[in-house]
Amino acid sequence: MYRIATPETEEDFARYYDFRWLILRKPWNYPPGSEKDEYEGVSEHRMILDGKGEIVAVGRVHLNTSEEAQVRHIAVSGDHQRKGLGQMILSALESVARQLGAERAVTNSRETSIDFFQSCGYRVEAEAPNELNQLKRSQMVKELTENNVLMLHPKWCNELQQTWSETIPISEHMGIKIYQYTGRTFETRASLNKNINIHGTMFAGSIFSLATLTGWGMIHLQLKQQGMDGDIVLGDGDIHYHKPITMQPRALCNIETLSGKFDSLRKGKKCPIKLQVDILDGDTPVAEFKGVYWVLPVTSTT
Template sequence: MFKVVTPKTEQEFDAYFHFRWEYLRQPWNFPPGSEKDEYEQVAEHRMIVDGQNQVVACGRVHMNTAEEAQIRHIAVHADHQRKGLGQMMLDALENVAREQGAIRAVTNSREGSIPFFTGCGFVVEREAPNELGLLKRQQMVKKLAITDALVLHPKWCQQLQQTWSDTIPITEHMGIKLHQYTGRTLETRASLNKNINVHGTMFAGSIFSLATLTGWGMLYLQLKERQLDGDIVLGDGDIHYHKPITMKPRAVCNIESLSGKYALLEKRKKSRFTIHVEILDDDKPVAEFKGVYYVLPPTAKEPT
C-alpha cells in the first residue's frame, strides 16, 4: 500500500533528501548535499511511502510566479517503477500547484523522462539549461485544469465566475475561483500566493473580499434557482478574524445561513438578505463574516 505524505520532522526530511540524492545525484558522482538548492525553503515537498513507511518516490514543486509552478526532482525507487507511482507523485504536486493558484506547470525534463511527461499532458516548449552541467533537458509545459469539484448547474456557476471577472477584475488578480456548488453549499477559494503579505499570511482585506464575494455568489445562485432576477449590492459587512491564513484560503456559505424574502422580488420590490460565510485555512476555521445584501428589482425598460 502506497500513500503520498508531506515530510515534516527532521527524520522525515533526512529520508526524503537522502532518497533524492540517491536517485538524482549519486549516479553522477555528486556528493550528498548537491540534491538541495536555494528553493527548498519556499517549495512544497512530497514523498510516497510504502506499508513499512519507507520512501519509494519523491518530488517537489515551487512557484516561479503567481500563476506558474515549477515541478522538479521526481524520482521513483528502482524496485517500484512502472507501477504508477510517478503519475501518483505528479498528480499530488499538480494539486498543490492548483491550490497555490497556478494555472500552468513547467518542468525541465531530461531526455529519458520526456515520454513520461508527454504522457501526463506536458508538451515541449524549448530547450532548458543542462542539469549538473552535463545532462540535456527540455522545458515542458502543461495547463492546469480545476479538478475534483462538484458543481451543480455548471452554466450558472460559469456565468457567476464570468460576472466576477467582468465587473470585479480584482477577483482575477486575487485568484478567487468558485470551487464547489451543491445547491445548498457554495465554496470558493483564493490563491494565498497572490494575496500574501510581508508576514507570510493572507491580507485581511483579501479575506474580507473573498467572504463578500462568496455571500454575493450564493445569493446570485439562489436567485437563479428561483428564476428571479435583480441587482445584488452589499449593504453592510462585518467580519471577525480569529487566526491568520497561512495555507489554503477557503470560504464556505451554507443555505441555512441565508435569510430574506424572495416574495418581495416576485412583486418587483427591493428585498434585504443576510448571509453568513465561514472562512477557513484548509480545514481550520479562521474568520466569520456576516453580510447584509439588497436585491434591487430590474429597472423596467422604457417603451419604444
C-alpha cells in the first residue's frame, strides 16, 4: 500500500530532505544540505509512504508566477521504481498547482527523465541551466487543465464510465467520475455536494460505494489489458474510516495491492481478486477499503 503524505513535523522534514539528498545528490558526491534551495519555505512538499511508513518517493512544487508552477526534486527509491510512483507523486504536485491557481507547470528535466515527463504530458520547450554544473537539462512545460491528467486507454475508460452510468445508477447520482488511469493506478472522484450529510461531510455509505466501484473498475480495466472478459462481483468488503471527508472525495487503487491471477478465468472458472482502495480527502488519507471480488466467466446466451 502506498499513500501520499505531506511532511509537517521537524522529523518529517528531516526524513524528507535526507531521502532527497540520498537519491538526487549523494550519487554525485554532493554533501547533505545541497538538496535544499531558497524556495523550500514557499513550496508545497509531498512524499509517498509505503505500508511501513517508509518514504519511497518525494517531490516539490512552488509558484514562479500566479499562472506558472514549477515542479522540482522528484525522486523515487530504486527499490520501488517502475511501479507508477513517479506518476503518482507528479499527479499530486500538479493537483496542488491547480488548487493554487496555476495554469501551467514547468520542470527542468535531466536527459534521463525526459521520456518520463513526456509520457505525463510535458513537452520540451527550451534548454535549461545545467544542474550541479554538470548535468544537462531541458525545460519542459505542461498546460494544466482538468482534462489533461494521464488517461491510458481513454476509450476503455469512456466505455467504463458509460457502463456505470447505464447499469449502476447510483454512480450517476453520486457524481462518480473516472479521473485518471495509468495502467498501474486508477483514480475516481465523487461530488461532495451530492453525498453530503447533516454534518457537512460525506456519507459513510457513499464512501463505501465509491471504494467498491473503484475496485470494480480497476479489475475491469486489468481484464481489458489482458484481452479478457468476465462478470465482476463483490464477494466481501471491509473499510476503516479515520477522518471525515469535507472537501474533495478521491479513491485510488494501485496495481501493487491486487493479488490473484486471472489464469483460472481462461479455463472457464471463476477467480478471486483481492485489492485495496485508498480514500482521500484532497491529499489527506481518510479511509482504507479492502475487498475480495470474484470474476466469473461470461456465459454464452446463445
